[in-house]
Each structure stands twice: as C-alpha cells, then as structure tokens.
Amino acid sequence: MGDEWKGPLRQVGECRWEIPASYKKAMRTSGLIYASPEMVKDILSDQAPEQVANVACLPGVVGLSLAMPDIHWGYGFPIGGVAAFDAEEGIISPGGVGYDINCGMRLLRSDLTLDDVAPRLNDLMDDLAKTVPAGVGSEGPIKLSRSDLADVLVRGAAWAAEHGYGWPEDVGCLEERGALAGADATKVSGEAKKRGLRQLGTLGSGNHFVEIQVIEDVYDLVLARAFGLAKGQIVVMVHSGSRGLGHQVCTDYLAVMDLAVQRYGTSLPDRQLACAPVRSDEGRDYFAAMAGAANYAWANRTCLAHWVREAFARRFGRPARALGLDVVYDVAHNIAKFEKHEVAGEPGLRRKALLCVHRKGATRAFPAGHPDVVEAYRAAGQPVLVPGNMGTHSYVLVGTEQALAETWGSTCHGAGRRLSRSAAKRQVRGSELRRQLEAQGIQVRSHSDAGLAEEAPLAYKDVDQVVNAAERAGLSRRVVRMRPLGVLKG
Amino acid sequence: MRPRAGAAGGGGVRVFGHTADIGLAVRGTTLEDLFAWAAVGLTRLAVRPQRRPRAAGSTGETASTAEAAGPQALAPRRIPVSVPPAPDPEGLLVGWLNFLIYLLETEGLAYSAGTLRARRETDGLWRLTGELAARPVPLRGLRTMVKAATYHGLRVEWLPGPTPENPGGGLFRARVILDV
Numbered sequence: 001m002g003d004e005w006k007g008p009l010r011q012v013g014e015c016r017w018e019i020p021a022s023y024k025k026a027m028r029t030s031g032l033i034y035a036s037p038e039m040v041k042d043i044l045s046d047q048a049p050e051q052v053a054n055v056a057c058l059p060g061v062v063g064l065s066l067a068m069p070d071i072h073w074g075y076g077f078p079i080g081g082v083a084a085f086d087a088e089e090g091i092i093s094p095g096g097v098g099y100d101i102n103c104g105m106r107l108l109r110s111d112l113t114l115d116d117v118a119p120r121l122n123d124l125m126d127d128l129a130k131t132v133p134a135g136v137g138s139e140g141p142i143k144l145s146r147s148d149l150a151d152v153l154v155r156g157a158a159w160a161a162e163h164g165y166g167w168p169e170d171v172g173c174l175e176e177r178g179a180l181a182g183a184d185a186t187k188v189s190g191e192a193k194k195r196g197l198r199q200l201g202t203l204g205s206g207n208h209f210v211e212i213q214v215i216e217d218v219y220d221l222v223l224a225r226a227f228g229l230a231k232g233q234i235v236v237m238v239h240s241g242s243r244g245l246g247h248q249v250c251t252d253y254l255a256v257m258d259l260a261v262q263r264y265g266t267s268l269p270d271r272q273l274a275c276a277p278v279r280s281d282e283g284r285d286y287f288a289a290m291a292g293a294a295n296y297a298w299a300n301r302t303c304l305a306h307w308v309r310e311a312f313a314r315r316f317g318r319p320a321r322a323l324g325l326d327v328v329y330d331v332a333h334n335i336a337k338f339e340k341h342e343v344a345g346e347p348g349l350r351r352k353a354l355l356c357v358h359r360k361g362a363t364r365a366f367p368a369g370h371p372d373v374v375e376a377y378r379a380a381g382q383p384v385l386v387p388g389n390m391g392t393h394s395y396v397l398v399g400t401e402q403a404l405a406e407t408w409g410s411t412c413h414g415a416g417r418r419l420s421r422s423a424a425k426r427q428v429r430g431s432e433l434r435r436q437l438e439a440q441g442i443q444v445r446s447h448s449d450a451g452l453a454e455e456a457p458l459a460y461k462d463v464d465q466v467v468n469a470a471e472r473a474g475l476s477r478r479v480v481r482m483r484p485l486g487v488l489k490g
Numbered sequence: 491m492r493p494r495a496g497a498a499g500g501g502g503v504r505v506f507g508h509t510a511d512i513g514l515a516v517r518g519t520t521l522e523d524l525f526a527w528a529a530v531g532l533t534r535l536a537v538r539p540q541r542r543p544r545a546a547g548s549t550g551e552t553a554s555t556a557e558a559a560g561p562q563a564l565a566p567r568r569i570p571v572s573v574p575p576a577p578d579p580e581g582l583l584v585g586w587l588n589f590l591i592y593l594l595e596t597e598g599l600a601y602s603a604g605t606l607r608a609r610r611e612t613d614g615l616w617r618l619t620g621e622l623a624a625r626p627v628p629l630r631g632l633r634t635m636v637k638a639a640t641y642h643g644l645r646v647e648w649l650p651g652p653t654p655e656n657p658g659g660g661l662f663r664a665r666v667i668l669d670v
Contacts, residue, residue, distance in 0.1 A: 138630075
C-alpha cells in the first residue's frame with residue numbers, strides 16, 4: 001500500500017506485537033499492536049506502525065499506544081488506534097478522532113427470514129435506494145432551522161426520535177444513549193453548522209452503506225438471544241457518521257490546535273497530531289464541538305434507520321413495528337470520551353483514573369456488568385458491530401473484561417483497508433465488481449461505479465482474520481456472523 | 491497540468507496517488523500563484539469537467555481561470571477570502587483549500603479565479619486575503635467529495651531560481667494530501 005515499515009516489532013504474545021519505547025527518543029511509552037502472525041506482513045506494508053509510535057510521543061499518554069487488528073494508515077493516529085490521556089495532564093487531539101467524528105454502526109433486527117426477503121430483495125433494494133439519500137453531494141428531506149440544529153448537537157438521537165424520525169425506545173439501545181454529555185453548540189463554527197443544516201438523514205459517500213444481511217452463524221446462543229438475534233434472521237446494518245459538519249469541526253480545530261501547539265510548546269512527530277492540553281481553552285472547546293458532532297452523527301443514524309424502516313414497511317405492506325425492526329445497538333468508532341479506568345498506581349496497586357480515551361477506527365467493547373453498558377445489555381455485555389466488506393461477512397461481537405483491562409475496553413471496528421482507493425480502482429472496474437457481487441447473490445445499488453470500485457472487497461483485509469485475532473487476544477468474542485444480501489453504497 | 495497559452499508561466503499542479511487518498515503537487519512563481527494552482531487542482535479533482543464555449547478574450551485569463559473546470563452557464567460569484575491565520579505558509583495552504591471545500595459543499599461554488607495576497611503580519615502569523623471568483627456547479631454532479639485538506643506530509647518550499655519552469659526567478663513548490 002505504501003512504503004514498508006522497517007522499525008522494531010517484537011512478538012510479546014500470541015497476537016501481541018510491541019514497538020519498544022526505545023525505538024524513538026520522544027516515545028513516552030511502548031506501542032502495542034494486536035494481530036495474528038499471518039496479519040503482520042500486511043500491517044508492515046505501510047507506515048501505520050510508525051503512527052503507533054508517534055502517538056506514544058504525545059504528552060500525558062497513559063498506558064500503551066494501542067492498535068487493533070484492523071490497523072492501517074490514517075491521518076495522525078492510525079486507523080485502529082486507541083490511546084488514553086490523563087484528564088488533567090494529558091492532551092486531546094482531533095487527529096485522534098478523525099475527520100468523520102462518530103462515524104459508526106447501527107444494527108436493526110427484524111422478524112423476517114431469508115424466505116420472506118429473498119423473493120422481494122430486488123424491489124426492496126430499489127425502495128432503499130429511493131428512500132435513503134446517498135452519494136456525493138446528497139441532501140435529505142429534513143430541513144433544519146438553526147435552533148433545531150443546536151438541539152441536535154446537544155440532544156443527538158433523542159431529537160430525531162422526538163421529531164418522528166425514530167422510536168422513543170431506540171435511544172435506550174445506543175452507546176451513550178445517543179448523546180455524549182458536554183456538547184456545546186456555540187463551540188461548533190458557523191461553517192460547520194452550515195454544512196450540517198441540509199445533511200441530516202443522509203448516508204454520504206465513501207465507505208458508508210446500508211446493508212441487508214442474514215444471520216448465518218451463531219457462536220453464542222445465550223448472548224445472541226440476549227441481543228435478540230437468531231440464525232436465519234434478517235438484519236440491517238447502517239454505516240455513516242457526522243457528514244460535512246463533523247469534517248468541518250475537525251478541520252476548524254486542527255487549525256486551532258496548529259496554533260496551540262506553538263503556544264504550549266508541544267513537540268510533535270507529525271503535524272496532523274496537533275493537540276492541546278485537555279484542560280486548556282482549546283482542548284475544552286474541541287471536546288464540546290466534537291461531542292456536538294458526535295451527537296449529530298447519532299441523530300443521523302437514527303434518521304437513516306427511519307428511512308430503512310419506511311422502505312421495509314412499504315415493500316412488505318406492514319408497519320415497521322409489525323416487522324420487528326428494532327435497534328439492536330449503535331456504536332461509535334471515531335470518538336474521544338472521558339472514561340474512568342483502572343491504571344497503575346503505587347507499586348503493586350491499581351487506582352481508578354479519569355482518562356480521555358481516543359478511539360479512531362476502534363470500537364468500545366465493555367464487558368457484562370459495566371455501568372456504562374446500556375441497561376438492556378448490562379447483564380450480557382456491550383454488543384460490538386463489525387462490518388466486513390460488501391462481499392463478505394459482518395459480525396456482532398461482545399466486549400470482555402480483558403479488553404477493559406488491556407485496551408481501555410476497545411476492540412476492532414471493521415476489516416481495515418489494505419489497498420488505497422486509487423489502487424482498488426486500478427484493480428477492478430465498478431461495473432465488473434457489480435456483476436461479481438450479483439453472481440454471489442448480493443444486490444448492489446450505488447450512485448457511482450468508481451465509488452463502488454474504491455470499496456471493492458479486494459481493498460480490505462479479511463474480516464474473519466481481524467475478528468479472530470481480536471478474539472484470540474481476548475478483546476472481544478464472536479456472537480453471530482451475518483452474510484450480505486443487498487448493499488446500498490454511499 | 492500545463493497552463494494554456496497566455497496563462498501565467500511557471501505554475502502548475504499534478505495529482506498523485508497516496509497511501510490512503512490523493513495528493514496535489516503544486517508549483518507557483520509566487521505564494522499567491524501557488525495557492526491559485528492548488529485551487530485549480532482541487533477543482534479538477536472534485537468537479538466533473540464539462541465542455542464549455544470558448545471564452546472570448548481567453549488569452550487574458552489567469553492560469554487558474556484557464557484550468558478551472560465546471561459548467562459555465564452561470565456567471566461567477568465574487569467571494570471574499572476567509573481563511574484562519576496560520577503559523578506558516580503550509581498551514582495557510584491547508585486553510586485555503588479547506589475554505590474552497592466548504593464553499594463547494596455548502597454553496598455549490600467551485601473556484602474559478604482569484605486575486606489573493608499572502609503575507610506574514612507583525613504578530614508572526616500568516617494571513618491570506620483577497621477575493622475569488624467561483625462558479626456554480628451541481629453538487630450531485632461532483633466527481634468526488636473531498637472531505638478536507640490535511641497536514642500530513644504537508645510541505646511548501648522555495649526553490650531559488652533560475653528554475654526550468656521559471657528561468658527568470660525561483661519557484662514555490664508544495665505537496666498537500668487530501669482526505670477523500
């Protein structure tokens with residue numbers, strides 16, 4: 001994919017690879033990459049490990065600079081990167097969250113089976129393509145006033161549900177109940193708001209999608225039942241984020257942080273890691289704006305799920321409630337949050353500390369019993385939604401105690417890219433890919449053949465390998481595996 | 491990308507593939523020329539080229555006007571430049587491109603030409619002022635939606651002259667990666 005990384009990588013466990021703190025003078029801690037031995041060659045094929053080492057140089061880093069098995073090159077932080085910073089002495093970095101703030105996944109279950117859907121799949125996909133605004137420059141039917149938008153930024157998914165774009169009970173099944181505390185609409189620029197005014201309820205482009213899937217394998221019957229999932233059941237996965245509003249928040253605050261780095265005398269190995277002390281004005285403002293964008297994303301996925309319900313209801317001639325189209329869960333995979341975790345204290349002792357945990361292309365994976373897991377799943381553990389690519393499986397996993405102890409409760413977020421968009425387009429044409437997928441029984445709707453080619457299965461790592469590595473490392477456990485039937489590409 | 495006859499000499503822009511996304515390699519005889527060419531490159535990437543009638547007096551166009559893509563049916567709008575101050579020309583280039591991305595996504599306006607001035611002020615910060623002409627383009631017809639210009643691998647450098655592109659003087663050269 002890029003230049004091969006030549007730095008030191010030492011195997012320290014079955015699926016653990018250390019970049020020692022001695023690799024760079026500025027490293028304050030070691031790096032740790034979770035991957036199976038067979039995945040390492042791909043991981044070393046670009047500079048993502050260097051980015052793990054760069055994150056280890058940031059002030060106030062607590063524990064290790066971590067990378068999940070789907071690690072690949074990103075801007076500043078690698079995709080798949082997880083790092084925690086002391087909430088008093090540490091930093092916060094827009095590069096540790098990414099441009100698409102709270103890009104994430106939502107899963108809807110249904111009472112439908114493959115037999116119900118297969119005869120109508122073609123028409124259903126046409127309905128979805130008509131109902132869900134998608135593609136470059138897409139705008140939705142929701143026209144927000146400025147005061148509506150301010151509400152969305154603070155209240156997130158609840159705003160959408162209260163305005164008829166979701167069900168009240170949806171909110172109880174979302175990470176953070178669909179609204180991260182601390183959002184302040186006044187910290188979101190006018191430019192960002194303008195980008196967000198006409199895009200609520202739109203899928204966007206790139207790797208965003210709506211996918212109809214069938215549950216093919218159940219690995220843990222008890223947990224599957226707890227999540228309301230069973231073999232042969234039809235589910236719908238939605239992947240989108242905070243759209244232009246989130247991109248603009250990241251852009252705005254990277255410029256702010258670019259100046260803050262000079263003001264606070266922070267030395268950085270990569271300018272894209274621009275950051276500010278968490279407790280500085282710049283740091284607080286970024287968090288408040290980032291939380292607003294995260295809430296916009298939760299509202300966005302709530303609206304998208306609403307369009308999905310409408311399309312199903314129309315095609316099956318029954319209300320969405322009668323089809324059982326409930327939310328299973330919704331996870332963020334680009335976000336920074338304040339969380340309490342156990343850290344090393346006095347020799348031999350552990351203590352609870354408030355940390356600013358950055359997850360960029362990584363999913364929170366809290367275990368059963370954790371107070372931050374929504375009530376519906378507290379006894380089971382937090383569902384983790386991991387999409388594959390449009391030609392392979394996706395998974396529902398569950399968080400573990402080991403993830404909480406080792407990775408601040410984090411695991412993988414997807415397959416992870418292995419080819420750049422341009423390289424993917426050089427290897428396959430969109431029209432040819434569409435034919436290949438349809439030959440596999442996967443219906444594809446896309447506004448652009450080029451966009452389809454960019455997201456070709458060959459551009460991604462093997463999601464089975466990624467999920468297996470996360471499980472072997474103890475970061476998450478498989479619950480069910482889904483096979484795609486129809487994909488609406490953004 | 492080469493300027494047409496009559497366009498300002500020395501400058502240009504080339505798109506290159508990058509690990510994750512795409513980048514612009516830009517050159518210009520002045521910082522302002524460099525910024526104009528970067529805008530041309532961004533517009534070329536984002537906006538599908540469309541045939542347009544030959545403009546009368548095209549030899550008088552600037553390099554950026556000559557190269558900019560997009561439908562020409564509607565008259566360009568004049569927009570004051572609004573870019574945050576930056577600690578160096580690199581940061582200013584990122585801010586400039588992000589301003590153009592914002593205009594494209596919110597107003598459906600693509601860069602056509604500009605009268606720019608880049609300077610370092612007494613507070614040590616670089617500022618970009620001026621005005622640009624931007625043409626309406628249909629958002630649904632965009633080739634790709636560029637999310638942002640990034641700081642990754644960002645470089646602006648001055649090559650003292652004479653250079654092959656500008657025998658009469660030196661040249662600014664820049665590389666910037668775009669998140670698409």
